[in-house]
Amino acid sequence: MPEPEAVAPSANELALEKEVARLNKIILALMDRAERSASAQYSEYGQFQTTVLLEDQIRLRTAELTAALAEIEKANRALSFSEARFRGVVSQSIVGIAIVEDGKFSYTNAKFNQIFGYTADEIRQIAPADTVSVEDRAAVAESIRHRLTGELNEADYGFRGLRKDGAIIDLEMHGSVLEVDGKRLLISVLLDVTDRVRAARELEALQEALREQSIHDSLTGLYNRYHLEDFLDRELTAAGRAGGSVSVVMMDVDHFKAVNDHYGHLAGDEVLRAFGDVMKQHVRGSDMCCRFGGEEFLLVLPGSSQDVAAQRAEGLRRALAATRVVYNGEPISVTASFGVATFPRDGATLDQLVAAADGALYTAKATGRDRVCIGKTTRSGDDLEPGRGHQTKAATP
Template identity: 35%
Template sequence: MQANGDVPHGFYRTILDHLRDVVFQTDAEGRWEFLNPAWTDITGFEVAPTLGRSFLDFIHPDDRDCLLAEFQSLAGGEKAVCHYETRYLTSEGGHRWMALHARRIAGNHGEMAGVLGTLTDITARKELEATLNREKERAQTTLRSIGDGVIVTEANGRIQLLNPQAERLLGWSAGAARGRLLAEVFRVTDEAGQPVLTEPSECPSDRVTGQGSGVNAWLDRAEGEQMAVEWSAAPVAALGEEEPGCVVVFRNVTAQRTLQQQLAYQATHDVLTGLLNRAALQEAIAHEAARAERNGHSFSLILLDLDRFKMANDKYGHNAGDRVLEAMAERIPRQMREADWFGRWGGEEFLCLLPGAGSEQAVRIAERLRTDIMDHPVPLEENAIPVTASFGVATFPEDAQSTEDLIRIADTRLYEAKRAGRNRVEAGW
């Protein structure tokens, strides 16, 4: 229930505008709803005329069927995330290879509302992978200019080459790293904190496919700090050698991962208070209803609305209203149990989800909240703003068998409390 930091909205806009990766969102039909400027930088297509068109219009014809199948897997719920490498068309008639990382956006009832994700231009990496198997001398030139870090090892797992970007990312010089085992220099853990390189002398690739990769990985740099990275690996043999060495390609994705976390947070949290928003609360209620029905338990909802909120705004100013909402976000959770859920339902309404609570316990909690709100006016500069709230309580399954009816009953009882004089708890007794 901790609020987000006071970071201006323009800060995130600035990050989006300057990222090298494309950040996108589509609707449930796959039509672009948002693209950052990197889309134009990479493909040459302007953002404005692209919005509203299907993402398939910009996929290489040979790749469309496969990518459509991935999209349908997200839409059907078989996958929650998608990682795929494919070719996107450019305005000049060519194409660029992109690494697609996409996440399904769930609607209020579990259906897919759209897709949120990023596109990373991996054209240079794709070209490099082919080049390394053909021409080592030509690859050296590419390695010096590529934006990704590249490590090449010999068959015994000892490092043969670092490109300049790998030196910068790892914090190792090529001379100091040469001859060391890959695991000594490329110290990477997965999202569970487990080392990726379990066999120091082996290439971190699958024995069947010959490929290896990691999306949610962390690199321990020589200086001690950690960096979020994405990496891929494949065996590569020099001419005249039977045993293959390994090429590892990796890149710093710290800014991208931070932004993805911020976007995911903002999708489920209220901007002003930092509390869970309506969509997140609806999902929590649906999960609790399924659990309660499966285990034969009850749970309750408390819907509360601040009384005469508009009058406080009119008397003390709009900032006063925001301060009151923030004060409620700070105060109310202190009176609730550890297992309870609390969030902003909308406007000046808040909702409490009480797992395992029957109607009598829910009413006691609501009365405690009502008294606490009434007894603690909200300080604002030299003023103290008096606040009261009205409460509607509904319990599953005694009041309703569905979440929609339970929310409707709580809402009805809330406004019965309003009509009865406000600053009351109404539970239908």
């Protein structure tokens, strides 16, 4: 516990001391008067009686003043002890405490100074705005103005603080107002939450990374089937309400099993990655491409007609055929077959549309591979085998 600091005499003490001095002057004046009275032939008895009366009055008044001074001194000692105890508690506080008066810090505790990296003397030379990041100064200044004008008596908010060394820190503040002699003093209690905010941001980034992993294929970087179902459901619902169209293109790498058997599964992975890269290079912002499973891929084209979707599929087919995958110095030629289906012509639901695209893909496989088939017909006009679904492909891999 710190030693109590010496307290300057209060206004009451000064007034009492002046009263004692005044009474002493009265005594001297009365004594002088008594002497003059004696020279004017007053009786000795009269002088004595006057002197005794005055001394009694002075003694009584002096006793009252002495008692009052003793009470004041006792109160001051208690106040000094209480203030020392308060300062001891505040100086050990885990939160920063500051009082702003006339646009300057009139008091700050040790924690407040530590938060911003200033000494007590330094922080009294700067404006409160100097402890706020440039981005947040306007908002903090507005809060201070509301409290000074009486629009608000309390305020709770977070802001980014600016340390003496230029570092940005995250703070939470509770502000209140104290009126003293008609003046509004701003009291601020600050908590440094930089570590907590940083941990929250890291957690949020981790959650976002996990979310991205949950909807992406780790090998190709394309979306996975889980995300496809959510995305395609939304697009079909929107197209149904607006009377629009949605096309899908189902793709399958030709002779993929032969690639794995001849070059190895790592080479097969390289082929799939190359296919994914080609798809990324040929999609619009509104499109969505995913790895549907194994060597199958699916492209969703919102707002595209069947003809437009067929043209896009043909572009992909040519781009893939022109791609040379090199594995262990050995080039691998890659082609793929494509099936196109369009909502609502080929299906009204996700399953129906995917099944129609898969049926068209089956036809492309069955009629020679490395080609695009549309809906229920091939380019040569052959009908799609009825009832063929996307889970029952009979074409060779």
